Amino acid sequence: MIRTQSVSRSYGDNLVVDNVTLDIPARGVTSIIGPNGAGKSTLLSMVSRLLDMSAGSVTIDGMDVTKTPSDVLARRLSILRQDNHISARITVRDLIGFGRYPHSKGRLTVEDRSHIDKAIDYLDLGALSDRFLDELSGGQRQRAFVAMVLAQDTDYVLLDEPLNNLDMKHAMGMMKLMRQAASELGKTVVLVLHDINFASWYSDYIVAMKDGKVAAQGPGPEMIRPEVLSEIYEMDIKVHEIGGQLISVYYG
Amino acid sequence: MADIRAQATPVISPRQVLIILAALAAVSIVAFMVIGAKGNWSFILPFRGAKIWSMATIGTAIAIATVLFQTITANRILTPSIMGFDALFALVRTVQVFFLGGLSYAMLPDQLQFTYETAVMVGLSTLLFRWLFGRASRDLYLLVLVGIVFGVLFRSLGGLMQRLINPNDFAVLQDSLFASFNTTDQTLLGISTIAIAGVGIWVWRLLPALDVLNLGRDTAINLGVNYNHTVSQVLVIVAILVSVSTALVGPVTFFGLLVANLAYLVIRSHRHILILPAAILISIITLVGGQVVLERVFGYDTALAIIIEFVGGVVFIAMLLRGSRT
Structure with a gap:
């Protein structure tokens, strides 16, 4: 609570x-x-x-x-704020990988990778996973950040x-996902x-x-x-x- | 549209880029050692070796300081030198000569001198940074302006004091503050190398946290990085490195900007474990290779510092004009 x-x-x-x-x-x-x-x-x-x-x-x-x-x-506990500006050049998969940092401190294990893959799947980012964040639209970037928070698994x-x-x-998909995370x-x-x-x-x-x-x-x-x-x-x-x-x- | 951009990503991996850079650095060093070498090798090798040692030390210090500073400030335009940190170092030294006299300065053992100047630098630059970056608004242009104003302030204060001291003291001081990449003061180089090695181990341990800091303050805190503590550590590291490079070479404003951005350009990764070595290698290539070209092609007609500052200054203006998007 x-x-x-x-x-x-x-x-x-x-x-x-x-x-x-x-x-x-x-x-x-x-x-x-x-x-x-x-x-x-x-x-x-x-x-x-x-x-x-x-x-x-x-x-x-x-x-x-x-x-x-x-x-x-x-x-x-994980938190995602409204404006997420990143000056570094980073791919979607790497960003989501950072969600595992609290657990593995930068050295990804097999378990970490499965969390990352699941988060990519949940947010429908498979086709975008190797793209750089600055090449994405606002909505795609938003989904990438939410995927990072999901990979954090808190x-x-x-x-x-x-x-x-x-x-x-995608708004509906996002809400269903949250609903599912809560219920299941x-x-x-x-x-x-x-x-x-x-x-x-x-x-x-x-x-x-x-x-x-x-x-x-x-x-x-x-x-x-x-x-x-x-x-x-x-x-x-x-x-x-x-x-x-x-x-x-x-x-x- | 998406596919076109995807194809634009380079085919060579960051690791391969690092190998190429290392090879280029090696070529520069060999060229510097052997080209135009006439006479006794037992003299030439140690003599030129010391110069390379000096350039490598300076290059490493400036490269690491700039990349780390840009990581904690989340920008690609500001560097410690542009924010006036090395002018601050020069001021610290000037104040000392002003109050104690040139003789006391020249008499102090280098180790002691360096340690205490670095300690003062760490304290002052941390204060300056906290004051500049601690507030809510971080408008880049305002920061550039404030940094430049501070730089001018430190330089002018230093300039005033230098005019007030006697000519002998001034000569001692000027000698120690002139930008030259050819210092071969063995004691100072020894201390600097030890300082950089120590800082290197420290940075190595911070590497994973540094990558997370790149994501910005909020995300870093979300991911469990102790933000204030880590940023303070990085600031101390930057202050030490700026002290090292300024003690050896004097203030160089745009060199760090040049090598850091070249490193981001060729590496195309966010990981410090790749960016930092690239920046170090690029600075060694620039300094050693530049020196070879300068000495052999232009016959010492000009100073390397002037050329590097000119190119770096042009890059700085170009980046400002392009906007603070990066």
Whole structure:
């Protein structure tokens, strides 16, 4: 379980994450939704030790993220942020291979290679595996990074807007993959999502943030309701049930 | 479209490139040793050998320092020299002569001199780096500008002090700060070689982590590299190497940029275990081969440092114009 205790982060006088206390259940897909600037990414960065907290603490299965050695955490938790710029010239396969670094420190074993091959398969990167990252489109690069995180094979997988740049087919493939990782492999997947319909369809639990605070949280059906969503996004959102799933409509 | 680009990747592997580079370096060294050798071999070999030793030491120091610096700053344009690190070293030495006098400087044993200058360099350059790169925004052009301003500041401060000291002290100082690839001070070379060997072992142990650092701060932390600790170690290594090269050769601004980028160009891999040897070999080829061409073809008409700085400067401007995409 990921547990945040009164976590805050401020830049100067600007409080971006404001006293967030949150339990994210283990095993399952949790989506964090909310408008721009709600503090979703900042919270995720603090949970994954990429950003220091101004106050509060975060534990993962009882391990304090600021005190646990980084390489120990790297075998339990992986994080992928939105913008991943790499100045080095590196192929897709080599990048995914780096996902095994926490386990093998740069010397790939047979087991590492099988993890890498599986990750390439899962994200449909077979044809691209020997290409250099700077030769790929935004969506292809995004999939390569997600494959690296999958190869890392951690219990907790944190992805910040993993659907960025992806077309419908690959976005859906990505969400199915996360669903499968949670249901079949018992992983805890935490996603920051902008598309509330993806959140509704694939998550077990939804956390909504607004102005640095947790505005609402609960299982999908409790969250995907017009009054909850309209309040969070400050716009008129209707919810329809289509094929047993709750779908929000907010166009027009 | 995809296929065209795939075909453009070279057919020779990085390992083969390294072998070719090693062969070229060997040819340069042999050429330097034997071409135009008249007279007593027992004099020529040690004499020219010391020069090669010196050039290899300098080349190695600058190559490793530049590649590592570019790895931790995630760019291909900035180098320790462009950021004014070697001007800082010159300033440290000038301050010392200014306050203690040229005699004390000349009297100090080389080992002591070098150790303490390096220690001061490590401290100061770490501070400078933390201040420059510690903040959130890392706009490349701003950094280049700040680096150049710092370089000018250090040089001007040094220049002012050099004008204030007496001519004898100045002569001692100038002699030690002039860019020349032909130093044959055996004691200094000995210390430098030991320093580089030590740093080499250190770098060897950091190699896997260095490859991960190449992926950027966030990914490196995700993969469990202790980012701050590793970057601090690399900074100390860079400061030591800059001290070595500046003590031997004086400030050279663009040489590192030239060899590091040539290495990235021919190796086409992200792995430091391939890039670092390539950069070292390229600097040896450039220095030794350049010296042969200079001495035999142009008959000593100009200094190698000037040519290298000219070419390197042109590359620097070209890279800036092409943009900071890399």
